Amino acid sequence: MTEQVVAVEDLTVAYDGHAVLTDIVVAAEPGRVLAVTGPSGAGKTTLLWAMAGLIRPASGAVRLGDAEVRDRDQTVAAGVALVPQDNGLAAILTAEENVMVALLAAGVPADEAAERTATVLEQLGLAGQADQLVEELSGGQQQRVAIARGLAQRGTVLLADEVTSELDAQNRKLVVELLQAEAWRGATVVFATHDPEAAAACDAELHLRDGRGELVRA
Known part of the structure; x- marks a missing residue:
């Protein structure tokens, strides 16, 4: 499997002139699970969609390996799987x-x-x-x-958006373990979640608030 880094470089995403994400910088790496956390409306889904090629940034870029992400066809061909909310x-x-x-x-x-x-x-x-x-x-x-x-x-990259929100504690733990197993086989895994326990089990954490991001664990 070709390992892929997903690099978010000064990413700004706007809807109708209103910035939803502003100057986000983070790198998701093969073999690790990156948690994206934050309150509802903070931009977690928007960030994953930008990584998946579903949203074009107003400025900045998302890079998949050496290539700038342009659209979903490109990311699908590169092995980016998205589990939507x-x-x-x-x-x-x-x-x-x-x-x-x-x-x-x-x-x-x-x-x-x-x-x-x-x-x-x-x-x-x-x-x-x-x-x-x-x-x-x-x-x-x-x-x-x-x-x-x-x-x-x-895939080389797995983007999982709030995939444990409907699950009981046992199944939440199971899903987190399966995401970790994906990383262990060399995939880059990004997991958007509002569950602090699930986030704590990940290797790194990007916290979003009011459209801005802070890497609280690297």
């Missing part, structure tokens, strides 16, 4: 199909996609729900399916 699942597909479709779309052979899907669903305690429609699952189960889809991609 709203889970982004297709309600009319099963848990298994939601994971499989993403892998097949990325060019993973069908046999390997099926194996990866079964593995991550089992890791997240969802083997018994593989054939259930997403719309039949609880909020916490849906969140775990979205996490499974992100993990199954085995």
Whole structure:
């Protein structure tokens, strides 16, 4: 796997002329989990979207390795997986199909996609729900399916946005351990969270407030 540093360089993001993020500087490194913390509205999701290539900055840049991030097509091709806060699942597909479709779309052979899907669903305690429609699952189960889809991609970078908000303590701990395992295999992991315990388990922490960032743990 090609390891990728995600470097945020003096990033400012604005909506309708109003700055949501201002002069953010941080580097997310392979083998480490970077927590992005802060109150609601601080810009955590905006930062992850900028890293994923979904938002263009007003100034500054996000770099993926040596390349400046331009758009989502570029980051997908480079192996950047995003688990969004709203889970982004297709309600009319099963848990298994939601994971499989993403892998097949990325060019993973069908046999390997099926194996990866079964593995991550089992890791997240969802083997018994593989054939259930997403719309039949609880909020916490849906969140775990979205996490499974992100993990199954085995990307160079994993961006996880508030992926433990619907989970109980046991499953929060499990998900944090799986994010750590992604880092241990060489991925760059960025985890936006409002959970102080989850953040404390990460290797570094960027705290956002009023659109500005402070690296409280490096």
